[in-house]
Amino acid sequence: MSEIDILPRDFQSLKARIIERGPALPKRLTQVATYALEHPDEIAFGTVASIAVEADVQPSTLVRFSQAMGYQGFSELQEVFRSRLRDRILNYEERIEQLRQHALSASKSHVIFQGFTEAAEKSINALQEKLEPKKLDRAVEILSKAETIYLLGLRRSFPITTYMSYAFGKLGVRNVLIDAIGGLAQEELGFAAKRDAVLAISFTPYASETVALAQAAAARNVPIVAVTDSGFSPLASLAETWFEVAEANFEGFRSMAATLSLAMTLTVAVAEMRGRRP
Amino acid sequence: MSEIDILPRDFQSLKARIIERGPALPKRLTQVATYALEHPDEIAFGTVASIAVEADVQPSTLVRFSQAMGYQGFSELQEVFRSRLRDRILNYEERIEQLRQHALSASKSHVIFQGFTEAAEKSINALQEKLEPKKLDRAVEILSKAETIYLLGLRRSFPITTYMSYAFGKLGVRNVLIDAIGGLAQEELGFAAKRDAVLAISFTPYASETVALAQAAAARNVPIVAVTDSGFSPLASLAETWFEVAEANFEGFRSMAATLSLAMTLTVAVAEMRGRRP
DNA sequence: TCACTGGTGGAATAATTGTTCTATTTTCTT
DNA sequence: AAGAAAATAGAACAATTATTCCACCAGTGA
Numbered sequence: 001m002s003e004i005d006i007l008p009r010d011f012q013s014l015k016a017r018i019i020e021r022g023p024a025l026p027k028r029l030t031q032v033a034t035y036a037l038e039h040p041d042e043i044a045f046g047t048v049a050s051i052a053v054e055a056d057v058q059p060s061t062l063v064r065f066s067q068a069m070g071y072q073g074f075s076e077l078q079e080v081f082r083s084r085l086r087d088r089i090l091n092y093e094e095r096i097e098q099l100r101q102h103a104l105s106a107s108k109s110h111v112i113f114q115g116f117t118e119a120a121e122k123s124i125n126a127l128q129e130k131l132e133p134k135k136l137d138r139a140v141e142i143l144s145k146a147e148t149i150y151l152l153g154l155r156r157s158f159p160i161t162t163y164m165s166y167a168f169g170k171l172g173v174r175n176v177l178i179d180a181i182g183g184l185a186q187e188e189l190g191f192a193a194k195r196d197a198v199l200a201i202s203f204t205p206y207a208s209e210t211v212a213l214a215q216a217a218a219a220r221n222v223p224i225v226a227v228t229d230s231g232f233s234p235l236a237s238l239a240e241t242w243f244e245v246a247e248a249n250f251e252g253f254r255s256m257a258a259t260l261s262l263a264m265t266l267t268v269a270v271a272e273m274r275g276r277r278p
Numbered sequence: 279m280s281e282i283d284i285l286p287r288d289f290q291s292l293k294a295r296i297i298e299r300g301p302a303l304p305k306r307l308t309q310v311a312t313y314a315l316e317h318p319d320e321i322a323f324g325t326v327a328s329i330a331v332e333a334d335v336q337p338s339t340l341v342r343f344s345q346a347m348g349y350q351g352f353s354e355l356q357e358v359f360r361s362r363l364r365d366r367i368l369n370y371e372e373r374i375e376q377l378r379q380h381a382l383s384a385s386k387s388h389v390i391f392q393g394f395t396e397a398a399e400k401s402i403n404a405l406q407e408k409l410e411p412k413k414l415d416r417a418v419e420i421l422s423k424a425e426t427i428y429l430l431g432l433r434r435s436f437p438i439t440t441y442m443s444y445a446f447g448k449l450g451v452r453n454v455l456i457d458a459i460g461g462l463a464q465e466e467l468g469f470a471a472k473r474d475a476v477l478a479i480s481f482t483p484y485a486s487e488t489v490a491l492a493q494a495a496a497a498r499n500v501p502i503v504a505v506t507d508s509g510f511s512p513l514a515s516l517a518e519t520w521f522e523v524a525e526a527n528f529e530g531f532r533s534m535a536a537t538l539s540l541a542m543t544l545t546v547a548v549a550e551m552r553g554r555r556p
Numbered sequence: 557t558c559a560c561t562g563g564t565g566g567a568a569t570a571a572t573t574g575t576t577c578t579a580t581t582t583t584c585t586t
Numbered sequence: 587a588a589g590a591a592a593a594t595a596g597a598a599c600a601a602t603t604a605t606t607c608c609a610c611c612a613g614t615g616a
Contacts, residue, residue, distance in 0.1 A: 026593055027582095041364050048574055058595050063575060074574065085363040086319050109418045109547035110411040116539045116546075117402050124395050124535075133388040140387045156444060159437035163534065166434060181459070253542060256441065257402075257535045261394045264531060268394075269387035304563055326604055336565050341605060352604065557616100564611075573602060581594070586587100 007070040011040070011084035014077075017069060025068060028057050032065040036081075044081040048074055115250035120257035122248040127258040130244065138241045139225045139266060144273035146197030146223070149175040150189055153201035154210050160201055160227075160256065160263045167264070171271035178213065189213055192222045199266070200235050201227040201259070203247075214238050225266075227259060285348040289318070289362035292355075295347060303346060306335055310343040314359075322359040326352055393528035398535035400526040405536040408522065416519045417503045417544060422551035424475030424501070427453040428467055431479035432488050435505075438479055438534065438541045445542070449549035456491065467491055470500045477544070478513050479505040479537070481525075492516050503544075505537060 008014035015037065022033035035055040036043050042051055052059040066077040143149055149168065153161035158179070165177035178188045192198060198217045202210045211234045218224055218238040226239035229246060236242045245262060247254040286292035293315065300311035313333040314321050320329055330337040344355040421427055427446065431439035436457070443455035456466045470476060476495045480488045489512045496502055496516045504517035507524060514520045521540060525532040 028594065045360050045364070047572080049572080059574080060576085060595070061593095064593085082323050086323070107411050107415045108550065109414045109543065110409075112547050112550070113409065113414065113539070113543040114406075116542045117406055120402055120535055120539050121399060124398055128392075128395055131388075131391065133385050136387045136391065137385050156441075158444070159441040162440055163434075163437040166436070167531065251546065253445070253546060255542075256538055257398055260534055260538065261391070261398050264394045264533075265387065265391040268529065268531060269390050272386065272390070306564065325602080327602080337604080338565075338606080342563090559614105559616090561614080562612095565609090567607090567609100569604105569606075571603075571605095573600100575601095576599075577597090579595090579597100581592105583590105583592070585590080 008080060009083070011080055014069070014080045021069070025065075028061050029065045029068055031055065032057055032061060036065075040081055040084060043078060044085055112250070116253075116255065119248040119250040119255040123246070123255045123258035124261060126246055126248070127262065130246075131262070135241050135243060136265070136269070139243070140269045140273055142223050142225055142240055143197050143199065143266065143270045146195065147174065148192070148196045149173065149270070150178060150192050150196060150198045150217070150222075151175055152178045152189070152198055152210060152213055152217075154178075154180060154185075154207045156203060156254075156256075157201040157207075157210070157227075157259075160259055161199070163260065164199070164263050164267050167267045168271070171267070173267075173271055173274065180209065185209060185213055186216070189217055192217050192220065194221045194223075197223045197225065199225050199227070200239070201263075202233065202235055203229045203254070204233070206234055211235065227262060286358060287361070289358055292347070292358045299347070303343075306339050307343045307346055309333065310335055310339060314343075318359055318362060321356060322363055390528070394531075394533065397526040397528040397533040401524070401533045401536035402539060404524055404526070405540065408524075409540070413519050413521060414543070414547070417521070418547045418551055420501050420503055420518055421475050421477065421544065421548045424473070425452065426470070426474045427451065427548070428456060428470050428474060428476045428495070428500075429453055430456045430467070430476055430488060430491055430495075432456075432458060432463075432485045434481060434532075434534075435479040435485075435488070435537075438505075438537055439477070441538065442477070442541050442545050445545045446549070449545070451545075451549055451552065458487065463487060463491055464494070467495060470495050470498065472499045472501075475501045475503065477503050477505070478517070479541075480511065480513055481507045481532070482511075484512055489513065505540060 008017055018033050018037060022030055022037075025033060032055055035051075039054070042054060046054070048059045048062050052062055055062075063074050066072075066074045069077060071077045151161040151165050151168075161177055162179075165175055168175040176188060176192075178185050180188070189198075198214065200210060200214045202214075206228075214224060214226070214235055215238060224235075224239040226233070226235040226242035227245055228235045228242060230236070230244060233242075243262060245259050247256065247258055249255065286295055296311050296315060300308055300315075303311060310333055313329075317332070320332055324332070326337045326340050330340055333340075341352050344350075344352045347355060349355045429439040429442050429446075439455055440457075443453055446453040454466060454470075456463050458466075467476075476492065478488060478492045480492075484506075492502060492504070492513055493516060502513075502517045504511070504513035504520035505523055506513045506520060508514070508522060511520075523537050523540060525534065525536055527533065
């Protein structure tokens with residue numbers, strides 16, 4: 001029992017310790033614990049006096065708190081809070097700037113590469129913030145109930161449906177990829193019925209064939225899940241549920257990163273829901 | 279001329295001022311300017327005494343430097359350096375943790391989504407760090423010299439080649455997408471000659487057909503650019519130049535985000551090089 | 557060579573720092 | 587309800603803080 005416990009030197013483990021021991025501490029020390037977790041920057045930059053005022057405790061309380069966490073004094077604890085800021089990765093602006101500087105010495109193709117990766121990250125972040133879990137659940141529900149999933153996406157969206165078809169195949173989920181080979185798209189979708197479902201993907205300018213096919217399917221009461229880029233999309237009104245994916249672009253070329261992430265999610269989530277993973 | 283200049287309150291503008299005025303300053307102050315830009319964290323956290331030692335100047339020099347930048351004293355300047363750290367966005371670990379917490383209340387499909395976006399970001403970051411600009415330039419050179427670009431990637435890689443074929447088409451770059459329809463892959467690649475080029479994409483487990491087709495092309499001296507996931511890949515030895523793309527995976531499903539970014543880069547860079555953008 | 561200027565190093569200073577100590581209050585136990 | 591223990595507030599402390607000041611130095615133009 002007399003084992004010497006290692007005192008946290010990085011913020012992550014100190015945070016864990018505060019959360020663990022905090023609630024069991026005396027009143028004023030709990031107060032400090034709460035404040036510390038809520039205002040880590042203040043602890044990092046402030047002085048004992050200034051923090052004491054902010055947290056509404058006595059300076060000595062801060063020292064006692066530090067000692068309760070295992071440190072000799074406040075300064076030692078503060079050092080850990082400072083390390084959190086020290087080791088941070090560069091912020092967005094700095095990263096961009098660094099890229100720009102690199103770009104000066106780098107080739108044109110490298111600049112293009114940076115542009116596309118930047119667009120990809122932006123798109124993904126935007127979708128992360130915007131995606132509504134409820135819509136996702138609804139889409140997964142519809143698709144996993146379907147006997148056969150028809151994957152409809154032409155032109156720019158075709159790579160996405162192609163990938164989904166590949167992954168669904170691996171996962172044992174019955175699907176039909178509408179590839180419009182031989183102009184037979186209409187026929188490929190011909191057997192789609194109410195017990196099935198269509199996943200339709202299209203972005204501006206909406207490929208007229210995709211829209212027409214989706215309309216035909218909707219007319220036959222086939223449930224439709226859509227992935228598109230705005231509420232004005234003709235697909236949005238046809239669909240049971242739909243996703244708005246705004247892809248950032250570089251030199252007019254839209255990233256497909258966010259759409260691809262969403263497609264992979266739908267694929268795996270549907271397979272899991274069916275409990276049929278081979 | 280007696281216009282009052284606004285003193286920088288954010289790091290970005292202070293940095294600009296240091297760069298602007300720095301070189302014109304006296305010797306010791308230039309020394310401080312250099313140190314400040316190279317060790318901003320030290321300025322933010324250190325004391326006048328400690329920084330003076332590190333930068334090998336007198337404490338008073340730091341105060342004089344601060345005044346030369348327009349501030350009343352060192353403390354005022356330090357505050358700007360601290361603001362840089364205060365306003366930083368969450369670091370990677372914190373972001374992950376935040377996602378995890380969200381995940382507790384979210385649905386399973388949302389967790390999957392987070393997994394895939396995380397994998398995508400990781401893959402992209404990894405490629406950003408690893409990609410050698412020289413290889414990129416070499417690949418662009420080979421492909422842009424080609425009369426026809428043959429896009430070879432089956433199974434998991436097929437969505438990528440499909441996208442490239444679409445984009446190349448838009449950009450007016452002659453290309454052939456090997457889609458192996460009707461088992462005619464061999465024939466599709468049959469006309470590839472030395473004046474053309476093959477872009478081959480394959481990841482473990484390397485589709486045997488892709489490897490065989492690439493070998494056949496290499497035997498006929500068609501230049502090959504490969505995208506694969508390790509130096510042990512059979513494609514690596516066949517290629518004039520090749521890219522190693524390590525995609526992070528989630529539940530065994532590899533992200534395609536990095537590969538896609540690289541593919542888009544190659545596409546646009548080749549088109550630019552040819553100067554044939556419509 | 558000389559005075560003069562701007563720049564520098566280093567000591568002096570007053571304020572503020574983190575920590576310690578103790579009287580007092582609060583909390584718990586019996 | 588009374589005593590013991592723990593927790594707290596606040597003053598006291600030495601150490602360290604940023605800043606100021608002044609003697610000295612190097613370079614410049616007369």
